[in-house]
Amino acid sequence: xxxxxxxxxxxxxxxxxxxxxxxxxxxxxxxxxxxxxxxxxxxxxxxxxxxxxxxxxxxxxxxxxxxxxxxxxxxxxxxxxxxxxxxxxxxxxxxxxxxxxxxxxxxxxxxxxxxxxxxxxxxxxxxxxxxxxxxxxxxxxxxxxxxxxxxxxxxxxxxxxxxxxxxxxxxxxxxxxxxxxxxxxxxxxxxxxxxxxxxxxxxxxxxxxxxxxxxxxxxxxxxxxxxxxxxxxxxxxxxxxxxxxxxxxxxxxxxxxxxxxxxxxxxxxxxxxxxxxxxxxxxxxxxxxxxxxxxxxxxxxxxxxxxxxxxxxxxxxxxxxxxxxxxxxxxxxxx
Amino acid sequence: xxxxxxxxxxxxxxxxxxxxxxxxxxxxxxxxxxxxxxxxxxxxxxxxxxxxxxxxxxxxxxxxxxxxxxxxxxxxxxxxxxxxxxxxxxxxxxxxxxxxxxxxxxxxxxxxxxxxxxxxxxxxxxxxxxxxxxxxxxxxxxxxxxxxxxxxxxxxxxxxxxxxxxxxxxxxxxxxxxxxxxxxxxxxxxxxxxxxxxxxxxxxxxxxxxxxxxxxxxxxxxxxxxxxxxxxxxxxxxxxxxxxxxxxxxxxxxxxxxxxxxxxxxxxxxxxxxxxxxxxxxxxxxxxxxxxxxxxxxxxxxxxxxxxxxxxxxxxxxxxxxxxxxxxxxxxxxxxxxxxxxxxxxxxxx
Numbered sequence: 001x002x003x004x005x006x007x008x009x010x011x012x013x014x015x016x017x018x019x020x021x022x023x024x025x026x027x028x029x030x031x032x033x034x035x036x037x038x039x040x041x042x043x044x045x046x047x048x049x050x051x052x053x054x055x056x057x058x059x060x061x062x063x064x065x066x067x068x069x070x071x072x073x074x075x076x077x078x079x080x081x082x083x084x085x086x087x088x089x090x091x092x093x094x095x096x097x098x099x100x101x102x103x104x105x106x107x108x109x110x111x112x113x114x115x116x117x118x119x120x121x122x123x124x125x126x127x128x129x130x131x132x133x134x135x136x137x138x139x140x141x142x143x144x145x146x147x148x149x150x151x152x153x154x155x156x157x158x159x160x161x162x163x164x165x166x167x168x169x170x171x172x173x174x175x176x177x178x179x180x181x182x183x184x185x186x187x188x189x190x191x192x193x194x195x196x197x198x199x200x201x202x203x204x205x206x207x208x209x210x211x212x213x214x215x216x217x218x219x220x221x222x223x224x225x226x227x228x229x230x231x232x233x234x235x236x237x238x239x240x241x242x243x244x245x246x247x248x249x250x251x252x253x254x255x256x257x258x259x260x261x262x263x264x265x266x267x268x269x270x271x272x273x274x275x276x277x278x279x280x281x282x283x284x285x286x287x288x289x290x291x292x293x294x295x296x297x298x299x300x301x302x303x304x305x306x307x308x309x310x311x312x313x314x315x316x317x318x319x320x321x322x323x324x325x326x327x328x329x330x331x332x333x334x335x
Numbered sequence: 336x337x338x339x340x341x342x343x344x345x346x347x348x349x350x351x352x353x354x355x356x357x358x359x360x361x362x363x364x365x366x367x368x369x370x371x372x373x374x375x376x377x378x379x380x381x382x383x384x385x386x387x388x389x390x391x392x393x394x395x396x397x398x399x400x401x402x403x404x405x406x407x408x409x410x411x412x413x414x415x416x417x418x419x420x421x422x423x424x425x426x427x428x429x430x431x432x433x434x435x436x437x438x439x440x441x442x443x444x445x446x447x448x449x450x451x452x453x454x455x456x457x458x459x460x461x462x463x464x465x466x467x468x469x470x471x472x473x474x475x476x477x478x479x480x481x482x483x484x485x486x487x488x489x490x491x492x493x494x495x496x497x498x499x500x501x502x503x504x505x506x507x508x509x510x511x512x513x514x515x516x517x518x519x520x521x522x523x524x525x526x527x528x529x530x531x532x533x534x535x536x537x538x539x540x541x542x543x544x545x546x547x548x549x550x551x552x553x554x555x556x557x558x559x560x561x562x563x564x565x566x567x568x569x570x571x572x573x574x575x576x577x578x579x580x581x582x583x584x585x586x587x588x589x590x591x592x593x594x595x596x597x598x599x600x601x602x603x604x605x606x607x608x609x610x611x612x613x614x615x616x617x618x619x620x621x622x623x624x625x626x627x628x629x630x631x632x633x634x635x636x637x638x639x640x641x642x643x644x645x646x647x648x649x650x651x652x653x654x655x656x657x658x659x660x661x662x663x664x665x666x667x668x669x670x671x672x673x674x675x676x677x678x679x680x681x682x683x684x685x
Contacts, residue, residue: 019590019594022590023588023590023591026588026589026590027588027590030588030589030590035510035589036510036511036512036513038510038589038590039506039510039512039515040506040512041506042502042503042505042506042510042589042593043502043503043506043507043518045498045499045502045503046499046500046502046503046559046564047503047518047559049499049555049556049558049559050521050522050525050559050561052540053537053540053555053556053559054525054528054533054556054559055521055525056536056540057533057536057537057540058525058528058532058533058536060536060539061532061533061535061536064535064536064539072538072539072542073539073542073543074539129362130362130366133358133359133362133363136355136359138359138363142673144363144366145676146668146672147363147366147367147370147371148366148370149668149672149676150370150371150374150668151370151374153614153618153664153665153667153668153675154374154618154661154664155617155618155620155636155660155661155664156618156620156636157618157620157636157639157640157657157660158639158657158660158661158664160640161377161639161643161653161654161657162373162374162376162377162657163373164643165376165377165380165650165654166373166376169391170388170389170390170391170393171393172372172373172376172393174391174392175391175392175393178392184391204369204370204373208370209679212676212679213679236355261527265529265531267531267621268620268621271640272640272643275644285531286531286621289531289534289535290531290534290621290625293534293535293538294534294538294625301535301539304534304535305535305536308531308532308533308534308535309532311531311532312528312532315527315529315532319527
């Protein structure tokens with residue numbers, strides 16, 4: 001026996017002992033319940049945890065949104081009907097957040113809207129270009145793929161801190177711009193620049209993920225189609241519009257909807273980067289929910305729950321959109 | 336050599352550079368700089384002293400002013416290159432600075448201090464790594480504890496995820512029972528339920544269970560991942576049922592079938608899920624931030640965010656802690672990247 005195999009034996013022995021010990025009572029259980037009983041036994045731990053920590057919260061979230069006060073536990077809270085929703089929607093003009101009673105909520109909604117529009121647009125464009133380039137006949141393709149994928153694994157806190165460090169006054173960006181005569185600037189204290197940075201940093205952090213899915217889609221396109229086009233002397237632009245893009249469509253739709261869903265929930269890296277500021281210029285929906293429910297004094301779980309349900313509705317619509325479009329895309333691919 | 340370069344830089348046919356070749360290389364080189372540059376800048380910066388961090392324009396590599404101990408002075412003095420009135424330069428140590436002038440002594444022959452205009456002196460600097468940025472946080476910030484908490488959460492959550500998800504996937508792929516499609520539907524429907532939608536009620540449930548300010552309160556809500564069940568079930572569906580039937584004939588119990596036959600055959604999918612789970616749990620931020628309010632329970636991510644949010648940010652410590660926080664993920668990236676990329680490309684899950 002090779003040394004590594006015997007090492008593995010030693011490491012696995014305790015596992016074997018435990019699994020063997022569990023086996024006896026489970027055999028007894030199996031005798032009494034039969035096969036379908038065992039199926040439920042296997043399913044139970046996952047469903048129990050899932051039920052307590054996902055399904056139950058989903059259900060009581062609605063109840064929370066109908067109650068008021070700052071108490072945390074449901075029995076201590078008073079029923080207020082639709083007051084929380086009324087408060088969220090109490091606006092003289094929906095286009096101007098400052099005319100609303102909950103101006104922070106509408107600021108967050110409008111910030112999130114513009115963030116989603118800008119981030120997803122640039123994300124898809126950059127991911128598509130990256131995927132097309134990585135799909136070319138490159139040397140060391142897996143290296144280049146890794147280059148673009150690298151930031152995807154970094155934690156949002158690390159991403160936020162890296163860029164906060166770069167965008168500060170003595171940072172790398174000012175250092176690079178210095179020779180061009182740009183005075184050192186604290187980028188994150190400027191409303192417009194800090195929003196731009198939020199979009200840019202989240203692009204940097206997630207673009208590789210979408211590029212990877214698109215690359216997989218490109219590689220699944222049969223090569224003989226390109227060979228045939230080559231023999232016919234088809235122009236490259238025409239090949240792209242007539243072969244590549246239509247066949248990539250199912251993946252592109254998945255990527256767009258996935259990017260939309262993630263983008264609506266933007267929080268971690270931007271929160272670390274800007275803390276929502278300066279002012280409320282980078283305050284997004286998740287941060288509004290978090291701060292309303294947990295940080296503000298007095299905290300308002302009912303209002304936070306109502307806002308989170310509204311956000312959940314947007315996500316449900318997007319998910320249904322994906323399921324619908326995805327099915328159509330699949331059929332297209334088959335034909 | 337020429338052929339190697341020719342191979343690396345091969346073009347879209349023909350002798351001349353097509354515009355797409357130029358775009359490709361601009362994009363690739365630009366990508367290389369933009370994707371790796373920030374992380375490298377972080378690593379270089381993390382070795383700088385607080386004084387070097389406050390400089391502008393900054394140096395790329397960590398430099399520090401050199402100091403010497405001079406006879407007759409208690410503290411080490413900073414060394415400068417001084418241009419003397421006669422045009423020669425000399426290494427002198429600064430005793431103190433008075434307005435626009437500084438008093439300097441020659442380290443070799445410390446005698447009367449020389450008065451020098453501060454415009455005529457430049458600090459002598461050498462490459463030096465401020466490793467105390469890495470050692471001091473362990474003493475000052477309970478950094479070991481945060482590291483330990485993060486490792487505990489990551490390892491426990493991943494182990495439990497693997498066990499409960501694989502059991503559920505086994506039930507959903509290898510048994511016929513009433514309610515199976517309903518269970519599958521629930522799992523698929525909640526694939527997209529994000530934390531931000533349920534954080535208020537989830538927090539009250541955690542508190543009711545007494546798991547507030549408890550690492551298990553961070554671990555438990557994350558372990559029953561629909562994603563994991565989904566990946567494992569898809570993989571287990573490819574295991575032939577005949578294997579299981581044969582084992583039943585040999586009087587194997589269902590439990591034995593699960594852990595002696597199905598689990599070993601699912602190893603590749605388990606590996607992918609394990610890698611994902613480690614990265615997810617290591618990087619988790621918002622939920623630990625809500626559940627953990629006592630300092631000694633912070634995970635690395637929470638600790639970093641709290642210390643970087645302070646009024647006087649001690650950047651030299653924050654940067655080095657950020658680098659340490661990055662290490663496990665970078666290791667995963669270097670050694671296991673292939674699993675992750677195929678996992679994402681195959682399932683579209685993150």
